[in-house]
Amino acid sequence: MTRLFVIVILMALVTYIPRLIPMLFLNGIKLPAKLEVFLKYIPYAALGALIFPGILDSTGDRLTAAVGGLVSIIFAYYRLNVIFVVFGGIGGVLLCNWLI
Amino acid sequence: MQERGNIMEAGTSFKRGIKAGVPIAVGYLPIAIAFGVLAKTLGIPSIVAMLMSLIVFAGASQFVGIKLMSLGALPIEIVLATFILNLRHFLMTSFIAQNLEKGTSKKLMPYLAFGITDETFAVASIEEKGEISPQFMLGLNLMAFCFWNIGTLTGLLMSSWIPEYIINGMGIALYAMFIGLVVPSMRTASPILIVALAAMAVNSAFYFVPVLSFVSPSWAIIISTVTAALLGSFLDGKGEVTND
Numbered sequence: 001m002t003r004l005f006v007i008v009i010l011m012a013l014v015t016y017i018p019r020l021i022p023m024l025f026l027n028g029i030k031l032p033a034k035l036e037v038f039l040k041y042i043p044y045a046a047l048g049a050l051i052f053p054g055i056l057d058s059t060g061d062r063l064t065a066a067v068g069g070l071v072s073i074i075f076a077y078y079r080l081n082v083i084f085v086v087f088g089g090i091g092g093v094l095l096c097n098w099l100i
Numbered sequence: 101m102q103e104r105g106n107i108m109e110a111g112t113s114f115k116r117g118i119k120a121g122v123p124i125a126v127g128y129l130p131i132a133i134a135f136g137v138l139a140k141t142l143g144i145p146s147i148v149a150m151l152m153s154l155i156v157f158a159g160a161s162q163f164v165g166i167k168l169m170s171l172g173a174l175p176i177e178i179v180l181a182t183f184i185l186n187l188r189h190f191l192m193t194s195f196i197a198q199n200l201e202k203g204t205s206k207k208l209m210p211y212l213a214f215g216i217t218d219e220t221f222a223v224a225s226i227e228e229k230g231e232i233s234p235q236f237m238l239g240l241n242l243m244a245f246c247f248w249n250i251g252t253l254t255g256l257l258m259s260s261w262i263p264e265y266i267i268n269g270m271g272i273a274l275y276a277m278f279i280g281l282v283v284p285s286m287r288t289a290s291p292i293l294i295v296a297l298a299a300m301a302v303n304s305a306f307y308f309v310p311v312l313s314f315v316s317p318s319w320a321i322i323i324s325t326v327t328a329a330l331l332g333s334f335l336d337g338k339g340e341v342t343n344d
Contacts, residue, residue, distance in 0.1 A: 001148075003175070004144075006175065007169065007178050008155065012155040014179055014182055015156050015157070015183075016213070016214060018183075018187055018193070019189045019213040020193075020209070020210065021190070022190060022193040023197045023210075024206075024213075026193075027197040027198070027206075031198065037336045038330060038332070038333040040333075040336070041328070041336075042191055042194075042195045042329050043195060043225035043226055044282060044296045045295050045296070045299045045327075045328035045332065046218070046221070048296035048297065048298070048300045048324070048328060049324035049325050050275075050278055051275055051300065053303065054275065058275050068275075069272070069275065072275070072279040072280065076280045082281060083122055083123045085280030086276045086280065087126075088276065090270055090276070092272075093272050094269045
């Protein structure tokens with residue numbers, strides 16, 4: 001039990017350090033222009049990588065995941081609020097589950 | 101008067117953060133419940149799983165953590181896997197730190213940093229146009245943190261009552277949220293579209309091409325993100341006449 005607690009505390013530390021260091025040292029610092037442009041694209045790059053192909057394994061069934069993803073893309077394309085995109089995705093998966 | 105105005109503004113930003121956190125809450129709840137259920141199933145003591153959600157607060161690494169614990173892995177293996185899995189937050193926090201409102205109190209940094217996850221980063225970086233308000237970020241982080249822990253507790257307490265198909269059906273929630281955030285920007289600006297698609301393509305290569313499958317998913321995400329952002333900085337300003 002103590003061993004498990006120690007592991008959890010160490011997990012917390014190694015997770016927190018990469019979150020903390022940039023916050024402490026990069027805030028208010030003027031970075032070189034090239035690095036600034038690189039950082040500007042991080043959100044879109046990270047989101048792309050986080051979405052695909054991970055989404056395929058998100059429901060335990062690739063077909064339902066694909067349908068849910070497609071519904072989300074359509075809702076998002078028409079600029080619906082994010083919460084509707086989320087419920088659209090879930091609805092797509094549940095509907096597909098129910099049909100097959 | 102000035103001071104009062106600032107406090108009121110801080111209050112509205114905080115509320116905006118709470119509101120923007122609703123999709124994260126919807127997405128976190130089923131995953132956190134699944135985490136609690138899995139911890140129970142694997143025979144991890146409830147207090148250990150709960151502590152993990154309270155102080156590690158990083159989804160994927162917690163699932164890996166309890167699986168490795170149940171297999172009796174060495175502590176160093178578990179800690180190292182966690183470190184690598186969560187290293188991508190370094191890039192995300194760098195972006196947040198650079199885009200925080202000017203004059204943000206240094207005292208807030210430890211709290212802001214603790215709440216950075218894929219999801220809080222995604223919402224803050226895309227929905228806060230221009231500078232990111234620290235109060236917005238705190239409201240967002242608080243929502244994410246509360247629902248992650250409420251979900252974990254629910255999963256631990258009610259592990260035998262929760263139908264699997266509901267949890268499976270909701271597994272798509274956070275992906276749908278990412279889609280809801282990124283697709284509208286992909287519609288308008290072409291470098292953004294190219295960057296997001298490039299990241300997907302690189303990550304797919306690691307996933308589908310057998311020779312590349314030795315790269316773990318966590319490294320694959322970091323490599324894809326960096327490659328696509330580099331491509332973005334190369335394309336940036338190309339084709340625009342008014343570029344300095």
